[in-house]
Amino acid sequence: MSFFTSLSGMKNAETDLRVISHNIANAETVGFKKSNAAFADLVASGSNTDPRKTPGIGSTVSAISQDFSLGPLEQTGRSLDLAINGDGFFAAANPASGDISFSRNGNFRIVASGELQDANGNLVQAMAVDATGATTGTTPGNLVIAVTNAAGSSLSSVSIDSTGLVSAAYSDGTSEPVARIALATFPAADGLRSAGLTNWNATAESGAPVYGEPGVGNYGKLLSGALERSNVDLAEEMVSLLTAQRNFQANARAIDTATQISQAVLNLRS
Template sequence: MSFYTSLNGLKNAQTDLNVISHNIANAETVGFKRSRTEFADIVAGSAFTNPKQIQGIGATLTSITQNFAQGAVQQTGSALDLMVNGDGFFTTKSSITGNTYYTRNGAFSLDGNGLVQDGSDNVLQVFPTDAAGNVTGTTPTDCVVASTNTAGAEFAGLTVLENGNVTASYADGSNTVVGKIAVASFIAPTGLKQVGSSNWVSTGISGTATYGQPGAGQYGDILSGALERSNVDIAEELVGLITAQRDFQANAKAIDTASQISQTVINLRT
């Protein structure tokens, strides 16, 4: 039994190493959230077993939990580098598949079709507004900037205010609000499913997204000209890496010891 107990320990240590390695590899990934492994002990026994004689038979992985603590602020100066200063998520929708994603990576840009997107054809979602910035609907839609305004003046630039208003400026000096950024919130964000590129999708564990306007409640303000860095603490991860390595070595040593004992028993002479 000791072989399998230590084997479980080896597998758990390997999982821990994999998670820590993933965290370290993404230390410079914008909007990345670190994860940690959680384990539980396994005990063998029945209702008739003397509680003083019950022994453990190893450990098992219970979950890999995401940590959504806010990362450091990196000033960039680019108007479409955005950050949620709070607990909310940007919402994007794939222009190819129509899938909805949630992200803390606010590195957006304007493409040739006037869409504010993340470089992977995922378009930023906003609440529709009138030209003055008053919200006219509660269903998020694509953030689209017209190349010319109603007077025929050409597009000159884009700014995003703290309240989430996306404002387009035109050559004739006029400004038009093209939408207000829709910020998503979840009752259990740790239940979101990672799909890569600092994107998540909702699950039955996370619950469905609740949308709100920036600056209201838990949704957080919008910071323009800044990005949220990864919340990975390299020093903490390196300590965890050393610990996981020692755990792996200790379990390997336990298997080696059990093997030596088994060999000794086999070699006994009567």
């Protein structure tokens, strides 16, 4: 039994090493959120078993949770780089399927058609506004900026303020509000499923997204010209890495000791 107990410890230490390695590998990934592995003990006993004689049969992974704490905000000076100072996720639609994914990576760009896209080519979601910049709807849609205005002047620049209001300036000196960037929150963000490329998908555990305006209620304000860096602390991860490695070595040594004991018992002569 000691072999299987130590084997479970080695498997868990390996899982811990994988989680920590993934965190370290993404220490410089914009919008990345680190994960933490949690473990639980396994006990082989029934209702009639004396609890004082239950040694246990090892451990198992109970959960791998995501840490959505705010990462450092780094100034880039680029007007289409956005960071969320607080809660919320950017929402973007896959141009082929229309599926919505959520991210903290605000590295956006404008393509020739005027669509605002994220770094993966997904279409950023925004809420409609009127001529004064007031929000007129709560259901977001694809954000498209007119590359020429009604007078035929071409687009010269785009600005986004802390409330997510997107304004377009044209070569004739005029400017007009276009839309307001939508942010999404969830009843249980820990239930989001990581989809890679710093994107998450909603699940039954996370609940449906609730859209709102930046800076209103629980939704964080936007910082233009900045990006949120990974929330991985390399010093903390290196300490955890050493601890996981020692745990693996200790369980391997326990298996080696159990092997020696078994061999000694088999070599006993009457």
